[in-house]
Amino acid sequence: xxxxxxxxxxxxxxxxxxxxxxxxxxxxxxxxxxxxxxxxxxxxxxxxxxxxxxxxxxxxxxxxxxxxxxxxxxxxxxxxxxxxxxxxxxxxxxxxxxxxxxxxxxxxxxxxxxxxxxxxxxxxxxxxxxxxxxxxxxxxxxxxxxxxxxxxxxxxxxxxxxxxxxxxxxxxxxxxxxxxxxxxxxxxxxxxxxxxxxxxxxxxxxxxxxxxxxxxxxxxxxxxxxxxxxxxxxxxxxxxxxxxxxxxxxxxxxxxxxxxxxxxxxxxxxxxxxxxxxxxxxxxxxxxxxxxxxxxxxxxxxxxxxxxxxxxxxxxxxxxxxxxxxxxxxxxxxxxxxxxxxxxxxxxxxxxxxxxxxxxxxxxxxxxxxxxxxxxxxxxxxxxxxxxxxxxxxxxxxxxxxxxxxxxxxxxxxxxxxxxxxxxxxxxxxxxxxxxxxxxxxxxxxxxxxxxxxxxxxxxxxxxxxxxxxxxxxxxxxxxxxxxxxxxxxxxxxxxxxxxxxxxxxxxxxxxxxxxxxxxxxxxxxxxxxxxxxxxxxxxxxxxxxxxxxxxxxxxxxxxxxxxxxxxxxxxxxxxxxxxxxxxxxxxxxxxxxxxxxxxxxxxxxxxxxxxxxxxxxxxxxxxxxxxxxxxxxxxxxxxxxxxxxxxxxxxxxxxxxxxxxxxxxxxxxxxxxxxxxxxxxxxxxxxxxxxxxxxxxxxxxxxxxxxxxxxxxxxxxxxxxxxxxxxxxxxxxxxxxxxxxxxxxxxxxxxxxxxxxxxxxxxxxxxxxxxxxxxxxxxxxxxxxxxxxxxxxxxxxxxxxxxxxxxxxxxxxxxxxxxxxxxxxxxxxxxxxxxxxxxxxxxxxxxxxxxxxxxxxxxxxxxxxxxxxxxxxxxxxxxxxxxxxxxxxxxxxxxxxxxxxxxxxxxxxxxxxxxxxxxxxxxxxxxxxxxxxxxxxxxxxxxxxx
Numbered sequence: 001x002x003x004x005x006x007x008x009x010x011x012x013x014x015x016x017x018x019x020x021x022x023x024x025x026x027x028x029x030x031x032x033x034x035x036x037x038x039x040x041x042x043x044x045x046x047x048x049x050x051x052x053x054x055x056x057x058x059x060x061x062x063x064x065x066x067x068x069x070x071x072x073x074x075x076x077x078x079x080x081x082x083x084x085x086x087x088x089x090x091x092x093x094x095x096x097x098x099x100x101x102x103x104x105x106x107x108x109x110x111x112x113x114x115x116x117x118x119x120x121x122x123x124x125x126x127x128x129x130x131x132x133x134x135x136x137x138x139x140x141x142x143x144x145x146x147x148x149x150x151x152x153x154x155x156x157x158x159x160x161x162x163x164x165x166x167x168x169x170x171x172x173x174x175x176x177x178x179x180x181x182x183x184x185x186x187x188x189x190x191x192x193x194x195x196x197x198x199x200x201x202x203x204x205x206x207x208x209x210x211x212x213x214x215x216x217x218x219x220x221x222x223x224x225x226x227x228x229x230x231x232x233x234x235x236x237x238x239x240x241x242x243x244x245x246x247x248x249x250x251x252x253x254x255x256x257x258x259x260x261x262x263x264x265x266x267x268x269x270x271x272x273x274x275x276x277x278x279x280x281x282x283x284x285x286x287x288x289x290x291x292x293x294x295x296x297x298x299x300x301x302x303x304x305x306x307x308x309x310x311x312x313x314x315x316x317x318x319x320x321x322x323x324x325x326x327x328x329x330x331x332x333x334x335x336x337x338x339x340x341x342x343x344x345x346x347x348x349x350x351x352x353x354x355x356x357x358x359x360x361x362x363x364x365x366x367x368x369x370x371x372x373x374x375x376x377x378x379x380x381x382x383x384x385x386x387x388x389x390x391x392x393x394x395x396x397x398x399x400x401x402x403x404x405x406x407x408x409x410x411x412x413x414x415x416x417x418x419x420x421x422x423x424x425x426x427x428x429x430x431x432x433x434x435x436x437x438x439x440x441x442x443x444x445x446x447x448x449x450x451x452x453x454x455x456x457x458x459x460x461x462x463x464x465x466x467x468x469x470x471x472x473x474x475x476x477x478x479x480x481x482x483x484x485x486x487x488x489x490x491x492x493x494x495x496x497x498x499x500x501x502x503x504x505x506x507x508x509x510x511x512x513x514x515x516x517x518x519x520x521x522x523x524x525x526x527x528x529x530x531x532x533x534x535x536x537x538x539x540x541x542x543x544x545x546x547x548x549x550x551x552x553x554x555x556x557x558x559x560x561x562x563x564x565x566x567x568x569x570x571x572x573x574x575x576x577x578x579x580x581x582x583x584x585x586x587x588x589x590x591x592x593x594x595x596x597x598x599x600x601x602x603x604x605x606x607x608x609x610x611x612x613x614x615x616x617x618x619x620x621x622x623x624x625x626x627x628x629x630x631x632x633x634x635x636x637x638x639x640x641x642x643x644x645x646x647x648x649x650x651x652x653x654x655x656x657x658x659x660x661x662x663x664x665x666x667x668x669x670x671x672x673x674x675x676x677x678x679x680x681x682x683x684x685x686x687x688x689x690x691x692x693x694x695x696x697x698x699x700x701x702x703x704x705x706x707x708x709x710x711x712x713x714x715x716x717x718x719x720x721x722x723x724x725x726x727x728x729x730x731x732x733x734x735x736x737x738x739x740x741x742x743x744x745x746x747x748x749x750x751x752x753x754x755x756x757x758x759x760x761x762x763x764x765x766x767x768x769x770x771x772x773x774x775x776x777x778x779x780x781x782x783x784x785x786x787x788x789x790x791x792x793x794x795x796x797x798x799x800x801x802x803x804x805x806x807x808x809x810x811x812x813x814x815x816x817x818x819x820x821x822x823x824x825x826x827x828x829x830x831x832x833x834x835x836x837x838x839x840x841x842x843x844x845x846x847x848x849x850x851x852x853x854x855x856x857x858x859x860x861x862x863x864x865x866x867x868x869x870x871x872x873x874x875x876x877x878x879x880x881x882x883x884x885x886x887x888x889x890x891x892x893x894x895x896x897x898x899x900x901x902x903x904x905x906x907x908x909x910x911x912x913x914x915x916x917x918x919x920x921x922x923x924x925x926x927x928x929x930x931x932x933x934x935x936x937x938x939x940x941x942x943x944x945x946x947x
Contacts, residue, residue, distance in 0.1 A: 046220025079196015108850025515687025548663015745913025
């Protein structure tokens with residue numbers, strides 16, 4: 001389902017929506033972004049501590065950022081900082097392996113980490129009463145990380161699977177993950193991909209790991225940020241207790257001081273790669289460091305080129321000329337020299353030469369002519385709105401501050417950056433384009449399908465240049481080797497404090513005389529409103545042979561009305577700093593928008609026009625159809641995505657939920673304008689539609705707007721919804737989709753599930769969370785943590801309005817697919833065969849309640865929750881009872897629900913990958929399996945085209 005946001009200018013709200021005239025869009029003033037209010041202090045050991053108090057939240061965010069990243073990887077050890085990030089979640093002297101997950105996920109929070117070129121950050125969000133426990137844990141892993149041979153070997157295998165998943169298996173993974181940095185730098189260690197290489201990962205030793213920790217993981221190389229609901233004086237005492245005793249080593253921290261020479265002439269490389277459904281182009285330009293005065297103008301330039309449907313790249317390459325399926329910009333500001341990369345994934349039948357020329361034309365336009373005043377204002381508004389939304393949570397504010405401290409060396413960088421952006425002129429944008437995007441500085445990659453390689457031709461070599469400067473790891477003297485404390489000596493985490501209650505939103509629900517349902521939640525704090533229109537009926541109602549028509553019809557809502565073209569809609573919306581999008585789920589269609597509350601009235605005027613008056617112009621149908629076909633073509637080459645699509649067919653067959661919601665190339669080509677109009681009429685009637693308004697808007701004001709804009713909506717006479725046919729589901733199948741050369745195998749085990757309104761929903765949800773939701777779930781424990789067979793494994797209870805599915809999925813190296821299938825089926829069987837311990841269920845319930853609590857902290861999260869309940873036909877009163885309904889579930893109910901919806905005897909098994917590497921052992925377990933070549937699979941048919 002495609003989601004979106006929207007806003008717009010309209011000068012005539014009292015004019016009925018169906019007849020609103022176009023008005024010249026004037027750029028709205030940017031919304032005011034409250035500065036980040038923080039305190040700071042530095043401990044005697046050098047640790048910098050920042051605190052951002054927010055008592056409106058029931059949570060707290062704890063983040064520790066270390067000033068070490070992939071650029072600091074030792075010589076011959078690319079990917080080292082990233083691999084070390086994984087090891088930081090293992091044991092310390094006082095914490096057993098994975099105990100950090102027990103302290104976060106198991107109490108309703110979450111944790112994660114990331115490795116960038118300049119930093120490695122570790123971040124958690126937990127209920128506020130668990131703050132002390134997290135400070136204890138972060139200090140313990142800073143001071144006493146335990147690295148043992150078994151853990152080191154296991155996590156190295158996990159990182160390899162991450163590399164296979166993100167780089168080797170995904171289309172264009174090599175382009176963005178490997179080749180782009182290699183081409184962009186000739187001397188600076190930024191040239192090395194952060195994920196590393198399998199050879200370098202294999203070369204790493206446990207002594208290297210210990211030396212790396214001793215070198216960089218020290219208090220004077222770290223930043224601690226705490227944001228959320230806490231007592232400042234108590235926070236100071238806890239920080240002093242846990243972090244102040246950590247010693248500051250008496251040795252300097254190694255720093256990268258390499259300069260990158262300015263590229264003096266353009267360079268172009270052409271590569272031919274497998275798993276490349278469409279050609280791609282990437283053009284990289286060198287940029288100054290993040291703290292350079294030109295960065296503000298470069299951010300505005302980036303927004304002008306690539307932010308939203310009214311951006312130059314989208315309008316010229318994707319919309320007008322239809323050269324590209326997707327086009328954009330990656331602006332990567334770093335401590336050292338950064339990059340700005342333009343890219344395009346070409347449309348089917350379009351050449352890389354045409355795409356390259358189109359990208360360079362847009363650069364030349366900026367160099368030759370400054371942007372218009374409207375473009376400048378639109379870009380600034382988009383940047384401001386994005387920053388405003390990012391600060392809606394404590395975590396967002398903490399991340400913005402920490403990023404400034406580490407990358408730009410200034411905790412006020414985010415606020416100063418916004419002020420600098422406000423001062424940017426059109427001349428500034430043209431000047432930085434001339435300075436930094438000159439032709440002689442361009443590095444171009446032509447990324448082409450291997451099937452397009454001419455006879456006798458060879459790919460150019462793209463590799464880390466020999467001139468790239470790296471340093472060997474200098475092993476500090478006297479490295480302390482930490483070991484787990486004996487059980488009797490281990491210091492336990494402190495007990496949690498009294499819980500902070502979560503504020504549950506209370507929707508106000510009314511109806512207009514025409515039947516339109518209006519749901520409102522007032523949420524103060526930030527000047528933001530999220531609105532959504534949700535209509536009954538989605539992809540499940542697609543007629544036979546017309547798979548994708550529901551999504552196509554929904555997508556076309558924003559592509560033109562009777563009085564506005566697609567370009568005019570995008571331009572008007574984005575001039576206010578927002579965006580608008582529409583899409584379809586299985587049982588609903590929707591249009592969603594987010595806007596500064598000062599612009600709520602004009603924004604809703606556009607929302608009404610889009611939903612009530614779609615034009616369905618044939619040219620727009622053809623344009624979106626072509627782009628959708630290209631997107632489907634890309635998905636069909638990704639083992640993970642394709643395995644999920646095949647699993648839907650295996651479970652549902654010819655039933656309404658079985659076909660691909662986005663369609664297939666064949667079904668999309670068969671769709672006519674009358675098919676689109678009929679799909680719209682089935683859904684978009686006022687008595688089948690709900691308007692959701694959440695944010696800085698009173699219910700009275702919201703109702704007044706709803707009445708003005710929708711009160712005279714009468715819909716299409718005689719349009720009746722189509723009841724989905726009752727279809728017998730097929731028998732379980734085992735299907736292998738052979739994708740020769742696939743970098744990984746996608747594995748899915750799936751079976752019929754239950755509807756969202758089923759009385760067993762809550763026990764089934766807890767069972768699903770136990771099986772495969774979160775890092776501590778059974779599947780992830782068995783597949784990733786214990787065996788290192790995958791980067792992650794998960795399960796899903798997809799409970800829809802009229803049924804659903806239960807699935808478990810992962811991606812693994814091809815030879816491991818049979819082993820992974822067995823683990824998944826064993827765990828599914830175990831869920832229904834034996835009761836889960838109360839203690840385990842308590843942690844899984846916390847995952848569900850914690851996710852719910854974090855979601856409803858955001859305006860868009862509240863709106864999304866309501867939209868989901870409406871789409872699934874669930875009474876909104878049950879939002880208030882979600883938490884107690886989860887907490888009331890016991891072991892017997894979980895086992896009973898699992899026996900009903902998780903028994904693998906009713907499950908189909910799908911493996912998509914290089915079959916020659918796993919087929920025989922899988923066939924030994926499942927002699928009746930069917931093999932379908934990926935090149936000939938037909939998702940439009942219930943039998944998938946199997947011979």
